[in-house]
Amino acid sequence: MTMQLTVWTYEGPPHVGAMRVATGMQGLHYVLHAPQGDTYADLLFTMIERRDRRPPVTYTTFSARDLGGDTAELFKTAARNAYQRFQPQAMIVGASCTGSLIQDDPGGLARALELPIPVVTVDLPAYQRKENWGAAETFYQLVRALAGPSAPPPGTKRPARSAGVRPRCNLLGATALGFRHRDDVAEITGLLSLLGIDVNVTAPMGGTPADLKRLGDADFNVVLYPEIAGLAASWLQRTFGQPSTRSIPIGVSATREFIAEVANLAGVDPTAVLAECSTRLPWYSRSVDSTYLTGKRVFIFGDATHVVAAARIASDELGFKVVGLGTYSREFGREIREAAKRYDVEPLISDDYLEVEAKVAELQPELVLGTQMERHIAKRLGIPCAVISAPVHVQDFPARYAPQMGFEGANVIFDTWVHPLMMGLEEHLLAMFRDDFEFADGAMPSHLGAGHAEPAGEAPVTLSGPASAPAFVSSGIAVVWAADAERELRKIPFFVRGKARRNTERFANENGVATITIETLYDAKAHFAR
């Protein structure tokens, strides 16, 4: 089976990954051999991320009549004009999926122009790979081409840092259109600064080709997003002997581990920073209101880095129960399978949106932590959801500072995940009339307003919908409510009243009670509050 039926995609094609690298950087231009229409990708950056300038991309936008003519010449003209107009420090050239089919060799054509700047060819197999891989490959090719010339001879031992010189690291992996990359970079830069560590180069985001040339000056690399920087970091390790960080500072424990790891790599003492740096997450999780978080069933899906981190926070720092997790990035299947073992769940490694939806419907979690795609799934199924990973939408670029990484990131995560859930007191009231699965369907947190009261109109079509049927079966006996019982019922908050009414009527039916009194109401409550 090769051709794949796709409704929604988690990742774009690999050249969109290359665009994320180019757009995140400055002084770099991307000339893309692509048909008319592929310029749609610009709006991802200008609309979703609200960028105030066009992505630095020139498309050849060839059409049918060009195919009969000289598309190679078209490419050369586009590259020449782009150089003259934008005067970049370096250029990357390549083809989109259709561009690659016409086999014009953008790299060779660009070399023939003899531009006075480095021109890096990025060959991205559009029919095999996807966006994150494209970003990783592009960043790796750029790093290799630009930092490579200053590499020491193979086998050279890295000289020790001179006394009195502050340790330096590179901060790698942030791109345009990344989930909270903007704020993660700020947060981690601040954290490193507290530790007395300077950032040599931040890249791709914020970096220039000139910056990439001096990547080798750093003592080590901080890999923020392995999906994007993993490939480049391992080349830097091989070439410059720079070690890379392994821990991802998302969550309190992971941030503390990260601090210990970078302190070790930099040869600094983390004790003061570990002692001082505080976050409210641990105390908020321990405060009595959070009793209601304990054992919440959560399903997690997204890119591997964010999913592994989220599962750990959910389980260890908030006391949730992870009932399922997965990723759309097959390249990181191993990491996800390991994590799944830790929580004793089946990993879901798939980029089929309908399969993910079926899994959520089957598991009926109380909270979904996912991407914008899972947000839609959860909305349709009436399940609370928080977004933890790309693919992103405009609301994932908040005006406020909202990192995921570091101690402030932990604060943000506590708020973001807890907000869609029931408040503590609500939870206890609900427990009086519990019948969990129906509850999740019908009642939503009162603080989210009436708009959240029911699942969206168009019913989801799932391959394997939930097998559960309503447990409430009418025996056909008509019961009536005594006036005082009806009044008592009204004292129960509106969002549990329907449940209370049904449970009480069911109790009355099962017990042959013809008229529901206040006593019946509380008998029923006692019966169902197992």
Add this chain to the structure above:
Amino acid sequence: MNVHVQGCAIGVEPSPTHPVRRENGQREVFCGLTGIVWLHRKIQDAFFLVVGSRTCAHLIQSAAGVMIFAEPRFATAIMEEKDLAGLTDANDELDRIVTQLITRRPDIRLLFLVGSCPSEVIKLDLSRAALRLSRDFSPRVRILNYSGSGIETTFTQGEDACLASLVPALPPLGTSEDQLLIVGSLADVVEDQFVRLFEALGIGPVRFLPPRNSTDLPAVGPNTKFLLSQPFLADTARALEERGATRLAAPFPLGVEGTTGWLRAAADAFGVEDTTFVTVTQPYRNRAARALGPYREKLTGRSIFLFPDSQLEIPLARFLSRELSMQLVEVGTPYLHRDHLAEELRLLPGNIPLTEGQDVDLQLDRCRAARPDLVVCGLGLANPLEAEGITTKWSIELVFTPIQGYEQAADLAELFARPLVRRMKLVP
């Protein structure tokens, strides 16, 4: 300003020649696949299967903006390495996917196989695939094909290609009486307004292409007279003419003047008395002119620059210039169909710089130099221009919003007024 066109002398004097700048550089436009976003809402039992790449799927998803449907009536059959290398027969794969799809969606009565850039380049013959699959699935499901590829189509041309593919499937018109066919997708509410107007004029029954349901295809034949409701339907018009139908030359139903000229073309063709026409339309014209008033105040004298996008640019420019007294700095269009737009060009002031095609960098240079009060452009350009202090209107909204007819004339004007109002309201 008097914009009423009583008597409407359209079609008499020769068209003034408009100098047209032709550009051939980077085109910042959507491809024809984008049309699926509105076409699948219009034809409610149709499914659009793009045979293409991940880029195609990503484009439609991004253009649609939000995923409002659990399972939309469109999808992409993403070709992979093996399909291209001929290691597997792409036709077998396509058959498998179509079978899977039709099994899963028994509600689908019309399936479009939509060609894309990669399927065109590798010359995957979707017309043969459609014929082959039709044998298996007819009569329950009708299977047609068209190309929405960027190498063949620009944005709204995707609708043209789709409707043109429907024309051979239209049943023959059996009556000897003339019948009016409205061609081009309109919002349901707009269609219903036009049906009432044509009824009042004594023209009817009026049919629409595309229909809301594929089981309700309009008949066509030598007695069909058709009005284009959209300016981008060159191939569809040609296909209808090949079936013997006659196109009624008219401006497009944007604004009071355009709507009146458009209705007038049908009225003339169907022998409606002039007094009847005036009696029926005048109240609507008056009401629409009243509704336009406040927007005219806001827009009069403001300069506007239209980047090429939907081919609606020339009718829009005519409306903005004649009914709202805006100054046209440059009017770009991806493609200029001189014949279908003859009535529009006649109404346009003669000295307007028209541009066909695009070199986006050069066009941006001209736009920046002109510093217009308002720029109509695509989503890729809007925020960057706003950041430079230039007020913009997203062109895609003009395609997704009901803007045709008398009752929408003011809504159309409002789309242009709002960005200017916002700019004035916000503290600099």
